[in-house]
Amino acid sequence: MKLAASVSLFALALGACATTGRNLPLEAEADRLEQAADAATPATAAARTPEGARQFIAAVEKDLFDLSTISSRAAWVNATHITDDTDALAAYFGTIGTEKGVAYAKEAAEFSKVQGLDPDTARKLNILRGALVLAAPSTGGAAAELNTISTRLSSTYGKGRATLDGKTITGDVAEEAMGELRNPAKTAEVWTSWHTNVGRPMRTDYTRMVEIANAGAKELGYADSGAMWRSQYDMSPEEFSAMYDRLWGELTPLYNQLHCYTRDRLNAKYGNSVQPKNGPIRADLLGNMWAQEWGNIYDVVAPKGAGDVGYDITDLLKAKKKTPTDMVKIGEGFYTSLGLAPLPETFWQRSQIVRPEGREVICHASAWDLDNKDDLRIKMCTKVNGDDFVTIHHELGHNYYQRAYNKQPYLYLNGANDGFHEAIGDFIALSVTPEYLVQIGLLDRAKVPDASKDTGLLLRQAMDKVAFLPFGLMVDKWRWGVFDGSISPQQYEAGWNQLRLQYQGITPPTQRSEADFDPGAKYHIPASTPYARYFLARILQFQFYKAACDMSGWKGPLHRCSFYGNKQVGQRLNAMLEMGASKPWPDALEAFTGTREMSGKPMLEYFAPLQRWLEEQNKGKTCGWQA
Ligand code: X8Z
Numbered sequence: 001m002k003l004a005a006s007v008s009l010f011a012l013a014l015g016a017c018a019t020t021g022r023n024l025p026l027e028a029e030a031d032r033l034e035q036a037a038d039a040a041t042p043a044t045a046a047a048r049t050p051e052g053a054r055q056f057i058a059a060v061e062k063d064l065f066d067l068s069t070i071s072s073r074a075a076w077v078n079a080t081h082i083t084d085d086t087d088a089l090a091a092y093f094g095t096i097g098t099e100k101g102v103a104y105a106k107e108a109a110e111f112s113k114v115q116g117l118d119p120d121t122a123r124k125l126n127i128l129r130g131a132l133v134l135a136a137p138s139t140g141g142a143a144a145e146l147n148t149i150s151t152r153l154s155s156t157y158g159k160g161r162a163t164l165d166g167k168t169i170t171g172d173v174a175e176e177a178m179g180e181l182r183n184p185a186k187t188a189e190v191w192t193s194w195h196t197n198v199g200r201p202m203r204t205d206y207t208r209m210v211e212i213a214n215a216g217a218k219e220l221g222y223a224d225s226g227a228m229w230r231s232q233y234d235m236s237p238e239e240f241s242a243m244y245d246r247l248w249g250e251l252t253p254l255y256n257q258l259h260c261y262t263r264d265r266l267n268a269k270y271g272n273s274v275q276p277k278n279g280p281i282r283a284d285l286l287g288n289m290w291a292q293e294w295g296n297i298y299d300v301v302a303p304k305g306a307g308d309v310g311y312d313i314t315d316l317l318k319a320k321k322k323t324p325t326d327m328v329k330i331g332e333g334f335y336t337s338l339g340l341a342p343l344p345e346t347f348w349q350r351s352q353i354v355r356p357e358g359r360e361v362i363c364h365a366s367a368w369d370l371d372n373k374d375d376l377r378i379k380m381c382t383k384v385n386g387d388d389f390v391t392i393h394h395e396l397g398h399n400y401y402q403r404a405y406n407k408q409p410y411l412y413l414n415g416a417n418d419g420f421h422e423a424i425g426d427f428i429a430l431s432v433t434p435e436y437l438v439q440i441g442l443l444d445r446a447k448v449p450d451a452s453k454d455t456g457l458l459l460r461q462a463m464d465k466v467a468f469l470p471f472g473l474m475v476d477k478w479r480w481g482v483f484d485g486s487i488s489p490q491q492y493e494a495g496w497n498q499l500r501l502q503y504q505g506i507t508p509p510t511q512r513s514e515a516d517f518d519p520g521a522k523y524h525i526p527a528s529t530p531y532a533r534y535f536l537a538r539i540l541q542f543q544f545y546k547a548a549c550d551m552s553g554w555k556g557p558l559h560r561c562s563f564y565g566n567k568q569v570g571q572r573l574n575a576m577l578e579m580g581a582s583k584p585w586p587d588a589l590e591a592f593t594g595t596r597e598m599s600g601k602p603m604l605e606y607f608a609p610l611q612r613w614l615e616e617q618n619k620g621k622t623c624g625w626q627a
């Protein structure tokens with residue numbers, strides 16, 4: 001099964017980071033679907049014994065495998081060509097998925113109580129019980145209502161528009177503009193129009209969606225939907241929360257130094273009236289619509305001398321006239337250099353690499369495996385720039401993972417945990433060093449920055465990697481709060497801004513109120529894609545990277561290591577990927593890195609020289625902000 005942000009389907013089915021389009025089927029059609037789902041559910045037939053549980057799992061795996069391939073096709077067509085018809089098609093299968101998912105999860109909960117289960121069956125029952133991203137209660141029509149609402153949320157996002165100089169622009173263009181604009185009036189316009197236009201209309205739907213999904217999660221025996229999401233990490237939801245906070249605690253001092261330095265540089269560039277010396281940073285000045293990665297404003301923060309790293313990936317790609325497809329070929333080339341097989345011909349025929357003309361699509365990047373085997377695809381609206389160069393490696397990481405585990409049984413067709421799935425491609429992209437760029441002919445050897453530029457290289461990387469951490473953390477802190485009721489619907493906006501302030505130390509450029517719904521302006525909220533995975537991935541990718549560099553005998557500074565072309569790394573990587581979700585994630589982590597713990601240490605080691613440098617720069621400044 002493939003990952004999904006699908007509302008109706010499972011965390012296991014459909015494209016990684018993909019959404020299914022859903023539109024409410026007519027009422028009669030929905031009734032018919034519910035009956036069909038009931039009839040197809042092999043559930044209650046099996047006896048409540050260990051053998052009965054095995055039979056149940058076998059029947060479910062077959063049923064869901066068959067459903068997932070056709071559902072994925074409907075979802076793909078919908079995501080790459082949004083119309084009422086494709087919404088209805090995707091909804092048709094989405095509804096069946098919800099119905100089956102709830103029925104199977106309930107059965108799984110019952111079978112979990114059977115004594116003497118074999119470990120695989122017990123593991124699969126737990127996966128099945130928590131596999132829905134959003135559950136629906138058994139109340140008549142609830143699944144259909146959930147699907148209607150989530151369709152509307154996703155479509156609203158997909159069709160979202162912003163303005164620049166008063167002219168309407170699509171979301172992908174708005175994202176690009178946020179990276180390039182250096183005029184605070186203009187960034188405020190793009191930021192505010194996007195957040196207001198996209199988020200506001202979602203508030204009522206989102207509130208209702210939370211109610212339904214929570215009722216569904218409770219029926220499955222979880223405290224709420226957030227607890228259900230946190231149940232898929234081979235530990236209790238409470239233990240997961242504790243690990244999450246522990247990891248953030250390890251990296252907070254590094255983030256605080258970066259925040260302090262960046263605020264100072266922004267203040268120097270824009271002055272007190274735009275960016276005060278103290279307090280939070282204005283969110284639209286950081287080169288990204290969500291202030292989640294700041295690498296695009298490296299030019300603003302680069303120190304004189306050491307900061308001039310001598311090249312910029314966007315410029316290199318443009319200078320060599322690379323097309324989006326060329327960029328994907330370069331990405332594939334990294335994976336094949338490790339000894340992994342090339343992507344299938346169908347990948348090139350069927351992927352959406354650039355935004356198609358004349359139709360609505362979901363531009364947010366995703367990776368798909370349509371047949372649970374090798375019908376791999378990416379869906380992007382690629383721009384020729386450094387951000388999308390990294391995103392391509394990210395998406396291909398999903399595809400290579402999907403293909404590596406394709407021999408696993410259905411319920412194990414997934415990452416060791418969802419953070420692993422998100423980490424693979426990013427880990428590969430950490431190898432995009434100056435030396436690697438020379439090897440693939442993008443950079444002239446004469447332009448390779450020497451060791452005196454290491455601070456610049458690390459700062460450029462930190463602006464993306466370190467800056468992301470508190471954002472990666474807070475998105476699901478907000479959602480967990482929404483699900484457990486500690487953030488009420490009347491506080492959705494305030495709760496979001498409060499967490500943005502507390503963790504990221506940022507503030508919106510314009511006045512927000514409870515008429516707004518800024519969380520909705522971030523893809524993963526309307527698409528209901530859990531987000532803790534990205535926080536975990538940000539940390540895991542450095543663990544993988546350090547392990548790969550150790551394997552290849554690298555002795556220099558960590559950030560200069562590229563394992564391009566290293567077949568041994570490829571083999572070890574593939575061994576971990578092939579495991580899919582068949583074993584608890586610490587087993588998979590151990591297979592590649594030799595450790596069973598998620599840890600911020602490798603990331604801290606990578607950035608240690610930069611952290612010392614930042615502390616030096618920040619001496620005498622008042623760092624931090626009041627939350
Ligand atoms: O959503 C994504 C990928 C698809 S899984 C493009 N990412 C997160 C985001 O864009 O918010 C990758 C980094 C974080």
Ligand code: ZN
Pocket residue numbers: 016017394395398421422
């Ligand atoms: Zn991803």
